[in-house]
Amino acid sequence: MKYQSQSVAKPYFVAALALFLGQIVFGLIMGLQYVDGTFLFPAIPFNVAHMCHTNLLIVWLLMAFMGAAYYIVPEEAQTELYSPKLALLTFWVFLIAGAATILGYLLIPYSVLAHATGNHLLPTMGRGYLEQPLPIKIGIVLVALSLLFNLTMTLAKGRKTSLNFILVGALWGLALLFLPAFYFPVDTVKASYSWWWVVHGWVEGDWELILGALLGFIFIKMTGVDREVVEKWLYIIIAMTLMTGIIGIGHHYYYIGAPAYWIWLGSVFSALEPIPFLMLVAFAFRMHAQRRREHPNKAAMLWAMGTPIVAFLGAGVWGFMITLAPVQYYAHGTNLTAAHGHLAFFGAYAMVSLAMISYAMPLLRGREANSLSAQRWEMTGFWLMVLSMFTIALTLTGAGIVTIFLQRATDNPLPFMAVQDKERVFFFIREYAGLGFTAGLLAYLRSFFVRGEYDYTNNVKRALA
Amino acid sequence: MQQQVFTKSMARNIFLGGAGFFLIIYLVLTYDTWQQIPARDHAAAMTPAVIEGKYLVDTNDCMGCHTINGEGAYYAPELDNVYKRRGPAFIKAWIPAMPTGVPGRRQMPHFKFTQVQIGDIVAYLQWLSNVDTNHWPPNIQG
Numbered sequence: 001m002k003y004q005s006q007s008v009a010k011p012y013f014v015a016a017l018a019l020f021l022g023q024i025v026f027g028l029i030m031g032l033q034y035v036d037g038t039f040l041f042p043a044i045p046f047n048v049a050h051m052c053h054t055n056l057l058i059v060w061l062l063m064a065f066m067g068a069a070y071y072i073v074p075e076e077a078q079t080e081l082y083s084p085k086l087a088l089l090t091f092w093v094f095l096i097a098g099a100a101t102i103l104g105y106l107l108i109p110y111s112v113l114a115h116a117t118g119n120h121l122l123p124t125m126g127r128g129y130l131e132q133p134l135p136i137k138i139g140i141v142l143v144a145l146s147l148l149f150n151l152t153m154t155l156a157k158g159r160k161t162s163l164n165f166i167l168v169g170a171l172w173g174l175a176l177l178f179l180p181a182f183y184f185p186v187d188t189v190k191a192s193y194s195w196w197w198v199v200h201g202w203v204e205g206d207w208e209l210i211l212g213a214l215l216g217f218i219f220i221k222m223t224g225v226d227r228e229v230v231e232k233w234l235y236i237i238i239a240m241t242l243m244t245g246i247i248g249i250g251h252h253y254y255y256i257g258a259p260a261y262w263i264w265l266g267s268v269f270s271a272l273e274p275i276p277f278l279m280l281v282a283f284a285f286r287m288h289a290q291r292r293r294e295h296p297n298k299a300a301m302l303w304a305m306g307t308p309i310v311a312f313l314g315a316g317v318w319g320f321m322i323t324l325a326p327v328q329y330y331a332h333g334t335n336l337t338a339a340h341g342h343l344a345f346f347g348a349y350a351m352v353s354l355a356m357i358s359y360a361m362p363l364l365r366g367r368e369a370n371s372l373s374a375q376r377w378e379m380t381g382f383w384l385m386v387l388s389m390f391t392i393a394l395t396l397t398g399a400g401i402v403t404i405f406l407q408r409a410t411d412n413p414l415p416f417m418a419v420q421d422k423e424r425v426f427f428f429i430r431e432y433a434g435l436g437f438t439a440g441l442l443a444y445l446r447s448f449f450v451r452g453e454y455d456y457t458n459n460v461k462r463a464l465a
Numbered sequence: 466m467q468q469q470v471f472t473k474s475m476a477r478n479i480f481l482g483g484a485g486f487f488l489i490i491y492l493v494l495t496y497d498t499w500q501q502i503p504a505r506d507h508a509a510a511m512t513p514a515v516i517e518g519k520y521l522v523d524t525n526d527c528m529g530c531h532t533i534n535g536e537g538a539y540y541a542p543e544l545d546n547v548y549k550r551r552g553p554a555f556i557k558a559w560i561p562a563m564p565t566g567v568p569g570r571r572q573m574p575h576f577k578f579t580q581v582q583i584g585d586i587v588a589y590l591q592w593l594s595n596v597d598t599n600h601w602p603p604n605i606q607g
């Protein structure tokens with residue numbers, strides 16, 4: 001840590017991890033309801049757990065992104081953060097708003113919540129990921145404005161690096177792309193069409209810029225590779241992202257009521273969307289191969305190398321699998337989508353957040369790297385989480401394929417519920433894999449409680465012996 | 466020092482130019498789509514009952530379990546064509562009869578709708594089933 005004010009990142013990272021754990025608890029609840037439909041009913045109906053799971057995901061990722069930005073921007077700009085106090089205040093506002101949202105879902109029936117929070121004045125509620133009541137949505141905008149003000153002022157007074165421009169620019173994009181959440185036309189087709197501005201715009205556009213910037217920063221710091229090289233790679237990767245991803249949004253427009261030309265446009269452009277992810281893999285391997293130093297934080301390097309690989313598999317391979325219109329015709333809205341959504345979200349955005357936390361947390365706690373025994377806990381967590389997530393994705397892929405052949409691409413389609421019954425075995429395995437994932441997360445969290453720092457002399461001696 | 470053939474500022478210009486170019490194309494396409502949607506989804510047929518039904522579907526988070534046009538959650542049957550699959554009388558009887566309470570079977574909550582509100586929901590589901598979705602879902606089971 002080079003600047004005192006970078007330490008505001010710490011509460012963001014800690015809260016992100018706590019909310020991550022909360023997300024997983026709701027995932028396990030839903031996973032269990034998939035095999036026993038009466039579990040926790042009617043106390044926590046499936047849709048309530050679903051809202052908590054996906055909203056906690058978004059909140060903890062945003063927490064991690066914000067923490068990362070408060071950490072990176074001052075260091076890149078070579079100056080203190082414009083206002084650490086504001087950053088801390090923003091943290092509490094965001095955390096309380098997030099907690100209030102989840103409690104609202106759990107304690108108040110959704111329609112009552114909608115009425116009590118003025119949804120009839122400006123309807124915004126009832127769309128995936130954007131279920132938050134109106135006052136919370138306004139709060140999110142205020143938090144984003146505070147973040148952007150703070151970062152932009154810091155950027156303005158300090159050194160201007162391309163990486164900082166990409167990161168701060170992408171955070172502006174993130175905030176702007178949230179605004180369609182306030183636009184919810186009565187016309188269902190227009191509503192779906194514009195909902196994807198937020199969802200696709202984030203995960204297959206803007207957030208990839210954040211992903212690139214965070215990885216770029218970690219590689220500059222950990223490998224000592226020249227920043228000119230890193231930044232050139234970044235520009236090319238994010239250029240590919242937007243040149244394929246903007247029209248690639250068409251893969252969500254095939255069957256929601258939009259005109260048929262999206263079938264062609266969406267298929268062609270979204271089929272190219274894996275390219276930037278592949279380039280990210282190549283970038284990571286190049287940086288690793290050209291490294292000028294051995295960084296003692298092996299765990300952070302594992303996360304940083306793992307992120308592009310799992311992101312490529314989840315977004316690139318699983319995304320490609322379902323993206324062509326003839327495939328999407330049968331796969332649309334099945335558990336294949338969930339398989340892709342899980343592996344992609346985890347591989348890209350959860351893992352890059354954990355990579356950043358892994359790199360920065362030891363520094364925030366006053367050491368370059370944790371002790372080897374702490375790192376071993378962390379790497380155990382890495383493998384358990386990654387392998388469990390692959391198992392989850394594979395079981396959901398199996399379930400999705402069964403749906404395709406028994407309910408969709410057949411002359412004698414069976415009813416939805418009958419087909420779900422035949423997929424029980426997959427849902428069972430998914431729940432066990434979810435428990436494996438939870439064990440991995442706990443092992444990861446355990447690593448923070450192992451005391452001591454990296455012992456250079458001892459480890460050098462051991463390496464020489 | 467080797468001559469830099471491909472510089473960082475060239476990379477940045479590709480990024481800005483490429484993104485800007487495709488954004489403009491997207492905006493043009495979106496304008497055209499907007500013109501076409503009302504005919505494709507029979508927007509004129511959105512009566513006050515349909516609009517009220519949609520509001521109820523949103524504010525009761527039906528998409529937290531169901532898919533509508535393939536969007537939402539994958540826990541319960543597709544609602545886009547449920548009107549054609551089950552018909553109005555079935556749906557009107559179904560909603561107030563929830564939950565089934567069948568042990569182990571997935572449950573749908575009991576919503577306290579009035580008869581009028583249920584009629585609105587059915588009107589919305591009927592409107593929904595007539596949207597031109599390029600022949601999706603593949604068959605009546607959704």
Ligand code: HEM
Pocket residue numbers: 128199203204251252270271273274311315316319320321322323324328331332333334337340341342344345348349535536537
């Ligand atoms: C890190 C990047 C990505 C993430 C986090 C991600 C995540 C998701 C999620 C969560 C959904 C489900 C949305 C919903 O709730 O309805 C989805 C849908 C979809 N994604 Fe991705 N995705 C990514 C990249 C990609 C890429 C690169 C492709 C194409 C090659 C792709 C193709 C699709 C398609 C076709 C759907 C629609 C599936 C359906 O409607 O059934 N995704 N994605």
Ligand code: HEM
Pocket residue numbers: 024027028030031034050053054057337338341342345346350430431433434435437438537538539540
């Ligand atoms: C213990 C592990 C987990 C379990 C058991 C689990 C389970 C589930 C279930 C049952 C759903 C609802 C699917 C449906 O609509 O029917 C869901 C949705 C979702 N989960 Fe998880 N989850 C877990 C971990 C995660 C993680 C780590 C992430 C991301 C980093 C994640 C991201 C999502 C997303 C984006 C959706 C919405 C997907 C869509 O609509 O296509 N989940 N999860």
